[in-house]
Amino acid sequence: MADNIKQPVDDSFEPVPLNEKQKLDDEKIAAPSLTFTQDAWRRLKRNKSAMISMIILLVLFVMAFSSSFIEPHDPNAQDPSYANLPAKIPGVGIPGFNGTLKQGDVRVDAYAQAGVKPGTYYVMGTDYLGRDLFSRVLYGTRISLTIALVATFFDLTIGVAYGMISGWKGGRVDNLMQRIIEIIMSIPSLVVIILLILILKPGMASIIIAIALTSWTNMARLVRAETLELKNQEFVLAARTLGESPIKIAFKHLLPNLSSVIIINTMFTIPSAIFFEALLSYIGIGISSPQASLGTLLNDGQKNFQFLPYQMWFPAVVLSLIMICFNLFGDGLRDAFDPRSKE
């Protein structure tokens, strides 16, 4: 270090003029000031697994919702002569993805056996009715993601509103509202969901309603706890003293401060909603045939798992991938929005 210091000359013992001193102080570059969201985004970007998960989820979203355009085959079109074809991807020779199947001890080209026109590919194979598995998985993914979105919506509306009202009103109202939540939570939510589906008749709509009606309780509790704390903070007290209406306070002061709790909790509602749908469809009270859902696909695949494992593997992997990505992304968001949770 000593090398780059110039040997002082006598005149350097003069006081530094005022204007230069200003510069000395200016030269200290303070860290750029970031808003809370910018800061969170910066932390999120550093989290590799969260970013990869986000990208995978985006790709899945785009694929699932544009699947009507890219679906190579109609997910519900049956063709018994093409039943149980294994996966075949153009240009891939790995067993399992080249249209061959083990029959006894020999690998045979199932496509040739079934007399499929050359140039026809089922990238995930076909099921026992000859339906294209890839298209069905895409369709199932779309259902899973739709349910995720709807569950989020109800989390954000019912859950947040309920929690904010309960926390804000306090006293008896709060007590009553909390008792109601406690009652709902004292029955395992799957049981509640099944009861609701029974009343509403199985189907996509009733699954969504049933999941929505049970998923908001956690959000409501967290939002309430946070609102209770915020309510007594100076800036809210000030707004109240100034006579701002509760609605305005809710939107201007509470919601922005609740945002991290809300975002983080949402990311954990989504996987549980997806899980419930898959489970319900799997046991046969959710989405029913011929419609595809990841749960029904798993159920179909499980029947033949010993002989045609691919029919189970593909939906299982896609479902697990969606769950893993949402969980990892949720973890990343929590670390980003709540720096205390990480060192």
Add this chain to the structure above:
Amino acid sequence: MENQDNVLEVRNLEINFDTFAGTVKAIRNVSFDLKKGETLAIVGESGSGKSVTTRAIMGLLARNAKVANGTIEYQDRDLLQLSERDMEQIRGVDIAEIFQDPMTSLDPTMKIGRQIAEPLMIHKNMKKDQAEAEALKMMKLVGITNAEDRINDYPHQFSGGMRQRIVIAIALINYPDILIADEPTTALDVTIQAQILHLMKELQTKINTSIIFITHDLGVVAGMADRVAVMYAGQIVEYGTVDEIFYDPKHPYTWGLLNSMPTLDTKENTLPSIPGTPPDLLEPPVGDAFAARNQYALKIDTQKQPPFFKVSDTHSAATWLLDPRAPKVTPPATILERQKKYAAMHEKAVAEAKRAEQEQHRSGEEEG
């Protein structure tokens, strides 16, 4: 040891922290001694490196801290070279520490008697009953009322002041040579602060321990310390006896610190403060780290780091203002007043010493 009076010698200590943003040079060439039975106060603002220094002595540096250079000598051993096992034999026996926040530094799920007794059980192989009997004695010594009834209580049942007494009891239970007190009163009410400081002073004489007292509060230092080291941006910039630092400070940073301390004489409505913030230790500035905030900064301050200039045998300061080539500057008015008081005190002291000497001389003559 260079000096037999010293219990601890810190030499050329340099500690860096690896962070995401780069290497933070937290401690930059720090040296000091701790003498037997004395209280050394290390004063400085947050981030100046006081706590890191003590962590280094305790061997409890954070995982991303690297000791780049230096030695910490205790009982003819360099603590920095000791293995973790050897260090465990020293911590809590020879060197103990009192932490800043008594509200969080006690285990919330363990009875306090056990917590105080633990160092005895670890180091002296005492059985629990025996160790807790000792703990009870120590609880009485640090002034916990109804100690017998309270030995099985949990931390949350105590007030902040009482908890700090418990923390002190834990630190003193093995009668350590060196006690490090890291801002022990910062988290307490002012009245409780005074009690705790009084207790520490009292115990120091009873137990005969040396204290390193870390604080940012000069007001606390005055009553506590024998000597003071002022730290800024990872370096010691001035050290001396309490009187020298308080009444004859030489470093502009010390002037600033003293100026921003309210005294009974403070007449103005505003309390002067040091403008600006400490430098970023990711890239410590060339020259004097304080230059940017120093209204007396010289051109050389921005080019070359000042060496220590000796003021007296016990007093040195690292500022170019003490260089013979530097122009004469007038310190702030309040500092001048302090210096005047100091001169008067000094004269008085000299006069008294003379009188005492004469009296002794006379009595010697009478006897003779």
Add this chain to the structure above:
Amino acid sequence: MAKYLAKRIFYLLLTLFIVITITFFLMKLLPGTPLTNQAKLSKSEIAVIYQQYGLDKPVWQQYLSYVWNALHGDFGTSFQFSDQSVSYLIGSRIGPSLQIGLQAMVVGVLAGITIGAIGAVRQNTWVDTTTTVISILGISIPSFVLAVLLQYFLGFKLQWFPIANWGGFMYTILPTLALAASPLAESARFMRTEMVDVLNSDYIELAKAKGMSKAKVIYHHALRNSLIPLITVVGPLAVGIMTGSMVVENIFSIPGIGEQFVKSVLTNDYPTIMGLTIVYSVMLMVVLLITDIIYGIVDPRIRITGGSN
């Protein structure tokens, strides 16, 4: 403590009563009757069956007698097996479910605690990364997918364990593992977070300053303080196991209440559904009560004040 306990039990009974009421009226809303699936019956036959099940009385009478009977553990007669009472059905099937559920809880939580603690102690090393990966996988992969995979690989391919059915301890291993994955992952994650927090706390620093070895610091101070909050997640974990059991029991053909619940749903066996709903919520409420009491006992901060706020 006694006062607090009495209050809690009172609330539990109140909640139970409300749950019974809600279940009853939900069931009344259900479309179809137990006879929907049966072959054509004559009007008189239907009347006889209605009388047998008490369905000919006004709803409020049905309700009162249902509540009265339910509080005595009588949930009526199963529609599916008209010769069996719901209580008998549940009683004969709750054993396997409890066994597997408890095994899964114990195995999952103990393994989770160990994994989480190791991850926290070896924070930011490959060990930590591995434990994080395990917990993410455990949380993400649905229990029924895992069940099928375990069945296929450990049961069918390697033939280490029976593929399905109920017969002895060996039969419980695969379903236990399938159900234990989620509590394992959840408790590992929770434990790691708690322990990292605790390890960074001031009292751990003080313990180190006492000259304790790292192992002693962890054993005497860090573990206990991280374990206490773990009690609060046992309730949610129990819910997860109950949920998972419904499908895992199906996959492994275990004669438990989870399998029965699904069967009852598929056959519109309303009395059994109602009975099982009540049994599930009683189990959940009891778990929550017990964990609350344990929390009060082990955390000195709550013990003294005599109740959680």
